[in-house]
Amino acid sequence: MQNDTIHLDLAELTLEGRAALVSCGQDVKRGQRIAISSSPGLGDLHSPVAGKVEHVDPFRIRIKADGEGEVEPVELNSLKGEGLLAALRELGADLPMAPSLNTLIINGVDEEQGIGSRRKMLASHQPTLERGLSAVQAIYAPAQTVLAVLKDSEHSLAGTASVEIAAKYPSGLDPLVALAATGKEAPEDALVLGLETVFQAGRIMETGLPAMETVVTCGDSQFLVAVGTPAGAILAKSGQTPKDRDRIVLGGVMRGTAASSPRQGVSKKTSAVMLVKNPTPVALDAPCVGCGQCVQHCPARIDPSMITSYAEFGMYDKAEAAHIDSCFECGICGYYCIARRPMLQYIRLAKCELAKAKAQAGEEVAQ
Ligand code: SF4
Numbered sequence: 001m002q003n004d005t006i007h008l009d010l011a012e013l014t015l016e017g018r019a020a021l022v023s024c025g026q027d028v029k030r031g032q033r034i035a036i037s038s039s040p041g042l043g044d045l046h047s048p049v050a051g052k053v054e055h056v057d058p059f060r061i062r063i064k065a066d067g068e069g070e071v072e073p074v075e076l077n078s079l080k081g082e083g084l085l086a087a088l089r090e091l092g093a094d095l096p097m098a099p100s101l102n103t104l105i106i107n108g109v110d111e112e113q114g115i116g117s118r119r120k121m122l123a124s125h126q127p128t129l130e131r132g133l134s135a136v137q138a139i140y141a142p143a144q145t146v147l148a149v150l151k152d153s154e155h156s157l158a159g160t161a162s163v164e165i166a167a168k169y170p171s172g173l174d175p176l177v178a179l180a181a182t183g184k185e186a187p188e189d190a191l192v193l194g195l196e197t198v199f200q201a202g203r204i205m206e207t208g209l210p211a212m213e214t215v216v217t218c219g220d221s222q223f224l225v226a227v228g229t230p231a232g233a234i235l236a237k238s239g240q241t242p243k244d245r246d247r248i249v250l251g252g253v254m255r256g257t258a259a260s261s262p263r264q265g266v267s268k269k270t271s272a273v274m275l276v277k278n279p280t281p282v283a284l285d286a287p288c289v290g291c292g293q294c295v296q297h298c299p300a301r302i303d304p305s306m307i308t309s310y311a312e313f314g315m316y317d318k319a320e321a322a323h324i325d326s327c328f329e330c331g332i333c334g335y336y337c338i339a340r341r342p343m344l345q346y347i348r349l350a351k352c353e354l355a356k357a358k359a360q361a362g363e364e365v366a367q
């Protein structure tokens, strides 16, 4: 893995629903908590640089790296169970609450072809992963821990049994990995954690400092970078320069999201930065022609054509009734759609609107 530091003049951190704790013009230390999470599987957010907050909006915080100072490390070794979970979440680990657990599944399979971040973590960061694994085992106390790896992979992790996953998209996505590991769909007594979450828990346990780094794939290489590193800087490090009409994608080509600009920073969950040259086919605002391809190929066995049509016309309650919550956002429906409809985008829009409506209803009940 290339562990070359990318010098950060500017860090741009995506809030992903967290609430900002800083305001424009404020000085921050490296490691200072800058946003707090109320989502179950999302830890708090910390500045990867010392400097001045240059911009805050509901979606992002931008920090100019021209300051000094770092927060003091936190002593974690005496903590366990819920106390350790709360401390790790506060220090940025994306760990969910999980009541009683039979199987803890660590997903070491890269989600899409062309991404090698988890594979490289397994190859190059075993001590950190083992430290992270013992922390998450101390929190969730599972009866068994399973590591999902690609079929014929030579990688393993001490303290886990391995389950092999076929190298065929979308087999490496969490719901299908859970099915392969337990034989059950959506098992209630199992939890799937991405390998990067175990890595981040390990970094926190090793240093006592917040999670501020992640591993991303760019081109043929993997880089250990600070969270908030601009996508353009990572592309430049790998020798790629975006041109007009090129698109920068955070994540893989099936499930990734287009960066709003080369300045957009990577998050703790960003597995890759990709440059898509002259992107075609471009999604169209076209009606469904009822070919049925998306229904035939959906691995969640739901009806993407109906769900996306409901989403298109703002009928989110109908999308919910059509089991949109079973969709695990593989993007296959959009891949097969001959009308080139933006299927995944409609699905994500509907999920976002449903979550907002539920949060609003919860607030009204609380008042
Ligand atoms: S993204 Fe489309 S194909 Fe994939 S699970 Fe969701 S509805 Fe099905």
Ligand code: SF4
Binding pocket: 287, 288, 289, 290, 291, 292, 293, 294, 295, 304, 305, 333, 336, 337, 338, 339, 340, 341
């Ligand atoms: S693949 Fe596209 S055009 Fe065909 S049924 Fe699904 S949404 Fe409609």
